[in-house]
Amino acid sequence: MTDQAQLHQQLIDSMTANGSLRTEPWKRAVETIARHEFLRTGFFRRLDGAVPSAWAPVLEGDAGWLEACYEDESLVTQIAGTIMPADIRGQIMRDPTSSSTLPSLVVRMLEDLQVVEPESKVLEIGTGTGYSTAVLCARLGEEYVTSIEYDEEVAARARTALGRRGMYPTLVSGDGLLGYADGAPYDRVIATCGVRTVPAAWIEQTRPGGLILTTIGGWLGSSELARLTVHDNGTATGPLLSGQVSFMLARPHTPPALGLLPDLSEGKEREAIIGTDALNDWTYRFVVQLAAPHAQHLTMERDGRTEHVLIDVESGSWAALYEEDGRWIVRQDGPNALWDAAEEQLGRWHAAGTPALEEFTVSVTPQGQTINW
Ligand SMILES: C[S@@+](CC[C@H](N)C(=O)[O-])C[C@H]1O[C@@H](n2cnc3c(N)ncnc32)[C@H](O)[C@@H]1O
Incomplete structure (x- = not known):
């Protein structure tokens, strides 16, 4: 066995052992797709301890490149919307904009997609490197797979990598939030980028009874995977799943x-009932995000103390919280009292017994999206 084959097999064994790779057909598909073939243009490695986060390029052939391709880790492949690994020497401190998702999450989502063969037509949003697209093609056949990537250069690289592998699914470069009506109706929609609200186009382009698997998140940095069933009347409902998927x-x-x-x-x-330390918890943050969906969080030093600020730049509303003598004080202004809304929502959630995210349900109608527990 070559080093690469051995690394690939170890990854498959670990994904099987940790329960993300659960069924034989997906196992066979994953066995046929070598992840390193989708990372030939390199990736960025996060530098230990750097604040803010700093990234250094790792190119094919560099020490550790092949091993990293078979670690169960996400690998950043583009930064700041344009910069690819070969574009820089040294390090860069901007935000990642494309990546190869950690393989165990890719396969967990493919399992959760509950495809029914033969002839499950799948629309994928977020082609990225093309790795997950390739696994879909290996299982379903390229004629059943459509994948949309927002970024033209990323899309072009995925097309090359898939073509090298002899795979020609329908690849679209554009905004996946609009779906791809030419290929509709789909049996399944799977998104490997997060959304704040599930786009109407995905529901319109999925046949009744079909499923949409997507991560629903927001600007406070909490999110969860949701699986929605599309109904005859053009609505979609379903649960959040577990795992703090982001x-x-x-x-x-x-x-x-x-x-x-x-x-x-x-x-x-006024004195706050709940402090912003609540925002350290993933589920609390998700609940606050529902109450203040346009709020962003930052911290500031002011009068010798740390203030936690929620700010909605669209409406100009803000809330600043700080701790004093063991109490939390909130100061707010603007048309929406952000922390009042957050405390009210957290109060309802507490009164319901602090249900876990997998007890939440999502409903999307032409009037909009609601998430309840
Ligand atoms: C986590 S990566 C995808 C990982 C990929 N499935 C893989 O296996 O390598 C998310 C991708 O979604 C893309 N993206 C972001 N917004 C998008 C949109 N509105 N439509 C389509 N793709 C989008 C990003 O450019 C990025 O390449």
């Missing part, structure tokens, strides 16, 4: 720049 948000759903901050010294002050 993906980079679809590009049109990323938060606006904070810009010039409003004057945070004015505003109405």
Whole structure:
């Protein structure tokens, strides 16, 4: 066995042992697709301990490149919307914009997609390197797979990697939030980028009874995988699944720049019932995100103390919280009292017994998306 074959087999064994790779047909598909073939243009390695995060390129042939391709880790493949690993020497401190998702999450999602053979037509949003697209093709056949990538250069590289492998699914470069009507109806939609709300186009382009698997997230950085069933009446409902699944948000759903901050010294002050330490918890953060969907979180030093600020740049609403003598104080201003809304939502969630995210259900109708427990 070559080094590569051995590394590939070890990855398959570990994904089988940890329960993400559960069924024979997906196992056979994963066995036929070598991940390193989709990482030939390299990736970025996060530098230990750097604040803010710093990334250094690792190119094919560099020490550790092949081994990393078969680790169960996400590998960043593009930064700041344009920069590929071969573009720089040294390090870069901007945000990742494309990656190869950790393989165990790819296969867990493919298992969760519950494809029914033969002839399950799948629409994938977020082609990225093309690795997950290749696994879909290996299982279903390229004629049943359509994949959309927002970024033209990323899409072109995936097309090359898939072509080298002899795979020619329908690849589209564009905004996956619009779906791809020419290939509809689909039996399954799977998104490997997160969304704040499930786009209407995905529901319209999925046949009744079909499934949409996507991560629903927001600007406070919490998210979870959801599996929705599409109904005859054009609505879709379903549960959140478990695992604290997180993906980079679809590009049109990323938060606006904070810009010039409003004057945070004015505003109405009161003692808070709940402090922003609650935001350290994934589920609390998800619940607050539902109450204040346009809020972003930052911390600031002011009058010798740390203030946690939620700010909605669209409406100009903000809430600043700080701890004093063991109490939390909130000061807020703008048309929406953000922390009032957050506390009210957290209060309802507490009254229901703090259900876990997998007890939440998502409902999408032409009127919009609601998430309840
Ligand atoms: C985590 S990566 C995808 C991983 C990929 N499935 C793989 O196995 O390598 C997410 C991708 O979604 C793409 N993306 C972001 N917003 C998108 C959108 N609105 N439509 C289509 N693709 C989008 C990003 O450019 C990025 O390449």
